Amino acid sequence: MVTLRLDGIGAGYGSNRILSDISTPTFEAGEVVAVIGPNAAGKSTLFKRIAGLLPGAGTVMLHGETSAQAICYMPQDSSCSSALSVFEAVMLARKQGGSLRVSERDLEIVDETLDVLGITAISARSVGDLSGGQRQLVGIAQALVRAPEILLMDEPTSALDLHRQIEVLSLVRHLAKERRMIILIALHDLNQVLRFSDKAMVIAEGGLHACGAVEEIITSRLLQEVYRVEARIESCSRGQCQVIVDGVSPRQREHRRLLESASA
Amino acid sequence: MSNTNTLSSMASGRGHYRALVRRRQLMLAGFGIALLVSLCVDLALGPSNYSLEQVIRALVAPDSVPVQVQVVLWEIRMPIALMAVVVGAALSVAGAQMQTILNNPLASPFTLGISAGASFGAALALAFGVTLIPAAIEYVVPINAFVVAMLAAFFIHLVSMRRGVTVQTIVLLGIALVFTFNALLALVQFFASQQALAAVVFWTMGSLTKATWGKFWITLAVVVVVLPFFFRRAWALTAMRLGDAKAESFGINIARMRLETMILVSLLSAIPIAFVGTVGFVGLVGPHIARMLIGEDQRFFLPASALSGALILSASSVVSKSLIPGTIFPIGVVTSLVGIPFFISLILSNQRRSW
Amino acid sequence: MNLRQLTAAAGLGLAAMISPALADNITVTDITGREVVVDAPVDRVILGEGRQIYLVGALEPENPFQRVVGWREDFSQADPDNYATYLKQFPRMAEIPTFGGFKDSTFDVEQAIALAPDVILMNIESKAATESAQYVEKLEAVGIPLVYVDFREDPFAHTEPSMRLIGQLFGKEKEAEAFLDYRHRQIKRVTDVIEAAKPERPSVFIDRAGGYSDDCCMSFGDGNFGEYVEMAGGQNIAAGIIPATFGNLNPEQIIAANPDHVVVTGGSWDAYVPGGKWVGVGPGADPAEAYRKLEALTHRAAMTGIAAVERSQFHAIWHQFYNSPYEFVAVQRIAKWLHPELFADLDPEATFVELHQRFLPVPYTPGYWVSLSDVEH
Numbered sequence: 001m002v003t004l005r006l007d008g009i010g011a012g013y014g015s016n017r018i019l020s021d022i023s024t025p026t027f028e029a030g031e032v033v034a035v036i037g038p039n040a041a042g043k044s045t046l047f048k049r050i051a052g053l054l055p056g057a058g059t060v061m062l063h064g065e066t067s068a069q070a071i072c073y074m075p076q077d078s079s080c081s082s083a084l085s086v087f088e089a090v091m092l093a094r095k096q097g098g099s100l101r102v103s104e105r106d107l108e109i110v111d112e113t114l115d116v117l118g119i120t121a122i123s124a125r126s127v128g129d130l131s132g133g134q135r136q137l138v139g140i141a142q143a144l145v146r147a148p149e150i151l152l153m154d155e156p157t158s159a160l161d162l163h164r165q166i167e168v169l170s171l172v173r174h175l176a177k178e179r180r181m182i183i184l185i186a187l188h189d190l191n192q193v194l195r196f197s198d199k200a201m202v203i204a205e206g207g208l209h210a211c212g213a214v215e216e217i218i219t220s221r222l223l224q225e226v227y228r229v230e231a232r233i234e235s236c237s238r239g240q241c242q243v244i245v246d247g248v249s250p251r252q253r254e255h256r257r258l259l260e261s262a263s264a
Numbered sequence: 265m266s267n268t269n270t271l272s273s274m275a276s277g278r279g280h281y282r283a284l285v286r287r288r289q290l291m292l293a294g295f296g297i298a299l300l301v302s303l304c305v306d307l308a309l310g311p312s313n314y315s316l317e318q319v320i321r322a323l324v325a326p327d328s329v330p331v332q333v334q335v336v337l338w339e340i341r342m343p344i345a346l347m348a349v350v351v352g353a354a355l356s357v358a359g360a361q362m363q364t365i366l367n368n369p370l371a372s373p374f375t376l377g378i379s380a381g382a383s384f385g386a387a388l389a390l391a392f393g394v395t396l397i398p399a400a401i402e403y404v405v406p407i408n409a410f411v412v413a414m415l416a417a418f419f420i421h422l423v424s425m426r427r428g429v430t431v432q433t434i435v436l437l438g439i440a441l442v443f444t445f446n447a448l449l450a451l452v453q454f455f456a457s458q459q460a461l462a463a464v465v466f467w468t469m470g471s472l473t474k475a476t477w478g479k480f481w482i483t484l485a486v487v488v489v490v491l492p493f494f495f496r497r498a499w500a501l502t503a504m505r506l507g508d509a510k511a512e513s514f515g516i517n518i519a520r521m522r523l524e525t526m527i528l529v530s531l532l533s534a535i536p537i538a539f540v541g542t543v544g545f546v547g548l549v550g551p552h553i554a555r556m557l558i559g560e561d562q563r564f565f566l567p568a569s570a571l572s573g574a575l576i577l578s579a580s581s582v583v584s585k586s587l588i589p590g591t592i593f594p595i596g597v598v599t600s601l602v603g604i605p606f607f608i609s610l611i612l613s614n615q616r617r618s619w
Numbered sequence: 620m621n622l623r624q625l626t627a628a629a630g631l632g633l634a635a636m637i638s639p640a641l642a643d644n645i646t647v648t649d650i651t652g653r654e655v656v657v658d659a660p661v662d663r664v665i666l667g668e669g670r671q672i673y674l675v676g677a678l679e680p681e682n683p684f685q686r687v688v689g690w691r692e693d694f695s696q697a698d699p700d701n702y703a704t705y706l707k708q709f710p711r712m713a714e715i716p717t718f719g720g721f722k723d724s725t726f727d728v729e730q731a732i733a734l735a736p737d738v739i740l741m742n743i744e745s746k747a748a749t750e751s752a753q754y755v756e757k758l759e760a761v762g763i764p765l766v767y768v769d770f771r772e773d774p775f776a777h778t779e780p781s782m783r784l785i786g787q788l789f790g791k792e793k794e795a796e797a798f799l800d801y802r803h804r805q806i807k808r809v810t811d812v813i814e815a816a817k818p819e820r821p822s823v824f825i826d827r828a829g830g831y832s833d834d835c836c837m838s839f840g841d842g843n844f845g846e847y848v849e850m851a852g853g854q855n856i857a858a859g860i861i862p863a864t865f866g867n868l869n870p871e872q873i874i875a876a877n878p879d880h881v882v883v884t885g886g887s888w889d890a891y892v893p894g895g896k897w898v899g900v901g902p903g904a905d906p907a908e909a910y911r912k913l914e915a916l917t918h919r920a921a922m923t924g925i926a927a928v929e930r931s932q933f934h935a936i937w938h939q940f941y942n943s944p945y946e947f948v949a950v951q952r953i954a955k956w957l958h959p960e961l962f963a964d965l966d967p968e969a970t971f972v973e974l975h976q977r978f979l980p981v982p983y984t985p986g987y988w989v990s991l992s993d994v995e996h
Contacts, residue, residue: 014427053512075513082505084560087281089506092561095499096514100563102285107278114277123277127506139510311872332874332924339920340870390832393891402833402896457696460891462865463832473870474834590860590872 001029002064002149004050004182011042011049011056018042019049022058022208024201029064029149029180032173034193034214036186037203037226043186046203047073047152050184062150072148076155077136080128086138087123090114093142113145116171132159140168144175153185157192165189169196190243194218202226215241224249288564291557295571299349302578306345309582311590312336347475348581348595349574350483351536351543356550356573357487358533360565361494363551364501365525366431372547373533376434376526377416377441379544382537383468384445384452385412390463391456405467406479409538416441417530421523469594470543472581479539486535490528491566497521498562505560545599546573549607556610576603647787649766650743650780657764660790661737662686668742669694669717672705673944674770674782677798678791680980684712686789689734692717698939700887700902704981728754732761738788743769743777770944775846778802778944798978805947805970806850809954812961813852820854821879821957824927827865828938829883830896830912835870835921843941844884844949851954852961853880870921880957881927883916884938885909898935904986909935913989932956934990945974952988 009022019042027033035043048054051073062070084092090110091102114120119137122130127138136159143151153172157165173196176183184201187193193200193214200217202209204226210217218241223231228249236242308319314333322329322337355373362371373379385408388394395404396411419441424434449468453461494501500521503511512518533547550573551565558568577595580602584593645659664686666672670693676683695702706712716734718727731739739758741749746767749755755765766788768781779799786795825844827837839845840861848855856876857868885898898912899905913935917928927933934956940949951967968985975983 051513051515053515073513075509078507078509080505080507080510082560083555084502084505085281085284087277088559088561091281092499092502092506093514096503096516098499100495100498107281110281111277120277124280142510310875311869312875330924335920335923336871336874339923340874391891393893404892405832457693457891462837466834466867471834471867473867476833585869588860588862590857590869591867592869 001180002062002070002182003028004150005061005063006050006058007061008058009046009049009056009060010058011045011054013045013054017206018045019203019206020057022046022203024208024211027182027184027199029182030177031182031199032176032197033182033184033199033201034187034197035184035201035203036188036190036193037209041203042206043203044076044154047154047184047186050150051152064149070149071152072143072146072150073152074139074143074154074156077132077139077159079132079135082128083126085124086119086127086130086141087114089127089138090141090145094145096146109145109147110141113141116144117141118167133161133164136160137164137168149181151181151183153183155186155188157187165192172196190218190223194241194243218243284559288558288561288568292564292567292571295568295575299571299575299578302575302582303345303349306348306578306582306585307337307341309585310336310341311585343475343477343480344472344581345578347472347480347483347540348577350480350487351472351540352546352550352574352577353570354483354487354532354536354573355543355547356554356569356576357491357494357566358529359547359573360551360554360569361501361525361529362547364504364562365522366435367504367507368431368435369552370548371435373529373537374442374542374544374547376420376438376530377445378413378530378533379537379542380442380445380449381416382409382413382534383542384449385409386467386538386541387449387452387456387464388412390467391452391460406538410534412445413534413537414530416445417526417534421526424522424526425519466594467541468596470541470596470599471592472540472584472595473592474540483536483539486531487570490532491570493528494525494562494566498566501525502560502562502565541596543577543596543599545596545603546576549603550576553607553610645787647766647784649784650769650777651746651767653767655764655766657738657766657788659737659788661788663688663734663736664788665731665734665736665739666690667740667745670697670942671740671742671768674768674785675789676705676980677782677944677978678786678789678794680978682709683980684709684715687715688736689716689718689731696890697942698886698901699890700904701939701981704902704984708981728752728757732758732763736763739763739765740785741765741767743767743772771843771942773842774944774946775806775850782944801974801977802944802947805951808965809852809947809950809962810850813850813954813958816958816961818852818958818961820852822856822876823848823853823880823882823953823957824856824868824873824876824878824925826881826883826916828888828897829885829916829935830898831888831892834867835919836868836873837865838868839941840864840866844882847940847946847950847953848882848957850950851957853953853957870919873921874923874925877925879926879930880932880934881922881925882953882956883913883933883935884941885913885935886938898989900935900986900988901937901939902984902986904989906986906989909986909989910991910993914991917991931991934992935988937987940987945971948974948987956990956992 003026005026006022006024010017010020012018037043049056050060051071053073087110090113091106094106094110114123117137117140119141122134136156140156157168160168169192172183172185175181197214199212200214201211202217202222209226210222218233220231220233223229230246230249232244233241234244308316318329318333319337322333326334326338359372363369386405389405389408396408399407420434420437423429423437453464456464500516503514503516508518551569554565554568554572558564576599580595580598583602584595584598587593643658644656646654646656648654666687669690672683672694679685758765766784768784769777770781782795782799786792825839825848827839838857838861840863841858842864845855845858856878883898885900887899887901888895888897896912896915898909900909913933917933922928936949936952940946948967948971951965951970955962955965955967972983
């Protein structure tokens with residue numbers, strides 16, 4: 001069973017240090033950890049650092065039965081003009097670093113993954129022809145097909161419609177439990193964070209603002225400090241915590257009023 | 265997830281893929297057969313008008329035919345026919361990988377200035393006797409061509425290693441080199457004597473008649489050494505087509521992949537060009553034809569590029585001998601005439617997106 | 620006025636009207652048919668191609684450069700051996716202002732005007748470039764006439780009118796006629812015999828600059844050396860195959876045609892391909908070395924088993940004959956190789972020696988040809 005802990009992680013590009021000194025408690029197998037924070041806070045950079053694609057300070061501490069390809073990073077959606085079919089693109093992800101021959105097992109796994117994500121119908125279409133949502137599902141398939149133990153998903157649902165979003169996030173949660181994976185997922189929708197994740201990590205201003213159980217992290221105060229948003233966390237009629245947004249922070253409003261009076 | 269996905273549709277994903285692979289294997293075999301046929305025709309045709317029986321006997325039992333037939337087949341026709349095959353394969357593979365790693369459908373040995381550099385190097389030798397590396401006289405022109413071509417490639421490598429250099433920068437730099445070398449070439453032609461001028465012009469039109477067994481073996485060696493390197497990285501190279509971010513997320517070191525590939529591609533194009541002059545079009549169109557017919561999976565795309573390039577050049581060799589019997593049309597002109605109509609018909613008929 | 624004075628005045632007037640030769644301006648027709656007014660005889664001439672000196676030198680051998688105020692810089696590049704000989708004889712030649720450049724381009728008009736020539740002699744190949752730059756009009760505007768001559772594009776049609784034209788311009792018509800007469804007679808020594816005897820024509824492969832590059836093989840079509848071979852009673856194997864004047868032959872075609880003779884053109888190309896396999900023939904060439912290199916050329920794949928090699932009918936001749944008004948010497952030489960019995964008493968070397976002695980400003984040096992069949996030389 002795999003565990004993951006970050007110890008003093010730092011990362012950046014060239015002389016531009018984006019993140020520094022990020023240390024977390026241990027994440028256990030089966031946990032879904034939401035990574036939240038303002039835009040350009042460094043979530044993608046953090047993921048790349050954890051996956052070993054970027055060098056940097058600190059140690060990524062992995063314990064348990066791990067293979068070389070234990071950590072898999074799924075980047076944000078980007079378009080491409082390739083003529084490869086969906087099936088080929090997913091097979092490609094699985095065969096990286098592997099032999100040239102495609103085995104029966106490989107075919108099975110790809111088929112299953114496509115089925116689980118509900119994209120078997122488009123398995124013969126070119127990836128260059130897909131819509132944003134379809135591409136994201138393919139991206140998820142490409143991540144899952146490598147059978148990772150630790151999965152880092154960078155905004156995997158941004159282009160999906162509501163139905164698909166819920167489906168995918170349910171699946172993610174289900175997979176984490178069933179396959180004993182640790183899944184770190186960068187999300188913007190805090191209600192989904194509350195509903196589908198166990199823990200949350202808040203990245204802001206180049207560092208770790210907070211990390212812990214999701215109900216403890218998502219508070220009015222946090223939304224105020226990190227997002228500068230006025231909101232309440234309240235239970236709905238079915239007992240699920242919801243974030244209800246009232247408006248942007250007074251400091252912003254004050255600033256705007258100052259501007260208006262100056263130009264008058 | 266979705267309950268409508270039955271076992272049969274799951275199997276169809278697999279089944280479809282298997283059918284695709286089988287079709288590709290057949291197509292590769294088809295390419296191979298077509299190449300073999302073209303090679304045989306190239307060996308069988310010529311102004312001497314030997315009968316097919318004579319040709320076969322000369323190949324199989326050379327001592328049973330007169331010396332002249334032997335020499336024509338083994339010293340004149342075979343080096344030319346075989347050279348067409350390896351040069352076509354080399355240039356096409358070079359173009360294929362350039363298009364892959366630069367993500368640009370117009371990339372080819374010409375786009376990066378390698379061929380233009382080779383022309384300039386050759387012109388220096390032909391017009392002024394300038395030898396960049398002292399060598400036996402018959403190797404001066406190819407060595408010059410090779411040295412300048414590799415200098416051009418080296419320059420591009422140096423620049424591409426700097427931080428913040430994008431693929432577009434590399435392509436633009438290559439184009440700049442093309443213009444630079446063409447201008448220098450024009451300058452050489454301006455000062456050249458009439459004799460040298462004719463020689464330079466003929467060199468830039470490409471000529472398989474320069475083929476010798478030695479040059480063939482060297483070119484073959486380069487191809488044989490480089491291809492396995494690309495094969496081992498087949499999955500990674502295919503992944504490059506999904507975009508830099510995706511490929512990187514698979515753990516591929518993009519910068520190093522680009523660098524290594526460009527070095528090999530430079531070798532793969534500079535050597536044949538140094539030997540037979542500039543042969544245009546094959547490096548651009550060979551890969552496109554392969555891609556349209558066989559797709560981008562490098563396990564098939566790579567051999568298909570090699571075969572399609574070899575086929576184009578071999579067919580061109582046949583045509584260039586036959587257009588005006590007794591003389592040989594410049595091969596560079598013929599590759600365009602042979603390749604372009606086929607290429608256009610493919611573009612117009614291609615339903616599936618190919619770029 | 621009395622009758623005698625009237626007659627004298629009328630006679631003078633009439634003489635003035637009917638003797639334009641005494642007047643300065645004459646109208647000449649150049650070889651493109653243009654009528655040009657020139658102040659003849661000219662004192663200052665610009666040669667549009669340095670090798671026009673081959674013609675000019677035959678008119679004024681004592682001092683061929685006396686009228687040349689400027690010329691194109693191709694002589695030293697194209698014909699270094701003769702250039703050296705001329706230079707030794709006429710050191711002043713090195714001081715004549717030169718123009719460089721492309722074969723078919725023309726030169727700097729301003730520089731030409733600054734030299735204030737009385738006429739400019741342009742080769743016909745430059746006509747297109749000259750016209751598109753409107754040089755003729757520009758030169759006319761400053762009173763400099765331009766005439767076209769040729770001894771390369773169509774030597775047998777144009778050399779005579781070109782020579783006559785230059786003779787007119789220099790006031791050396793008699794010398795021009797003498798040269799042309801000599802040339803005509805030498806040509807007829809070949810063509811008359813061929814016409815009378817109508818011998819079977821041996822097939823000839825003309826190897827243009829054989830050994831210069833590792834390719835095989837460049838040859839001549841119907842013009843130039845191709846025409847020399849036809850006149851000499853031979854059959855050019857490239858006739859009808861090579862469409863233009865120069866071109867490439869499929870090496871196999873040479874074997875298939877099985878030529879009876881091979882004529883390799885050679886020159887001193889050390890400046891371009893040092894130590895190359897070309898055959899070095901020309902004025903002052905080393906015959907033993909030339910023979911050795913010629914023999915080496917017989918081992919090329921394209922020469923396998925052809926009659927020319929079997930019977931040692933393998934010859935080399937100076938390449939610059941393709942571009943020279945003395946080409947009739949080449950025709951004689953080739954005729955003697957092709958039909959030794961018909962031309963037993965023809966001595967091409969003697970012809971060339973005589974040409975130099977009677978007409979040319981420089982002495983003759985042997986070395987212009989060599990043959991593997993060398994029985995006489």
